[in-house]
Amino acid sequence: MDQASKAIRLRDLPAEIRLATARPTTTWISLISCAGVALMVLGVVSLILGPDRNYYTEAHGFDFVQFFQVFPGRLLCIGIVLTGVGSALDSQVMSRYRAALQDELDAAIDIAEDALPEGCMLTVAQKTEHVYLISLIRQQAPAAAERDMEPVPAGEQ
Template sequence: MQDIISSRRITIKDSQSKYCVAGFADAYQAYVNAEEGGAVYAYWLLVGVGFLVTAVGVITMIFGPETITYNRMTGPTLFQYIQIYPGPIATIGGVCMAVGSKLGSKMIMTCESYLQANYQLIAEDGKDVTNVVKVTHLGEDKFEIELNQ
């Protein structure tokens, strides 16, 4: 294994399949730390709360009473409001889940995807082969890169 890298360019040789990309682990860790910045937690919070609220609305629609009585002077309680408006409550839960899923769709790239997105892979003849290689991360800065020809 040898370093064949100059300023984010990797020269792919036919005779070699294992490469050491100097500084990759640090660059990837910096990327992960920057991308994680709370979006992952917001994803789980919104999806979890949205699921619970949707479940409460749907269960109330299915098993809720046909009539609701409450004191006109004090108004309905929270539980009675849930019984009165199960459809909008289920819709709000669905919207929370959709927003959470949108946050979750911007998940962190794998090591292989990050390498292909941020490094230029060049064949020995000078042709860009970034999109026609099979990349396997072996750990730390080590990769197995095979040309698909």
């Protein structure tokens, strides 16, 4: 049942809805984070296992391995920065995706909070990438939940 053209009302529940908002690809962000983690690991390993002194000639300079042995702290700092940047970018992209998805869901569902029957709540469950199932479920009574959580005195156990 595709409800893309009209908003879902209480009488239509349970209903399936197809949304157009697609999950963004964050492959390049993951690559930035992975490069940062790799540099952090390399910096820590070279910091712990690296030699106390490095010898090199001015004519040839550092070789590839000596470069990592000489600058472990800088590698670690660059790795931390890249991992933080990747995490921040991923968080920003995902929050924009969640906001767009919530806006699209709000536009597709035309049910006021006070129109719901007492003791019921509206649930949205994802079936596939773009299809969501919207239904009503009964809430557990708060008194019953509190009764289950009350501690039993030591003498009654």
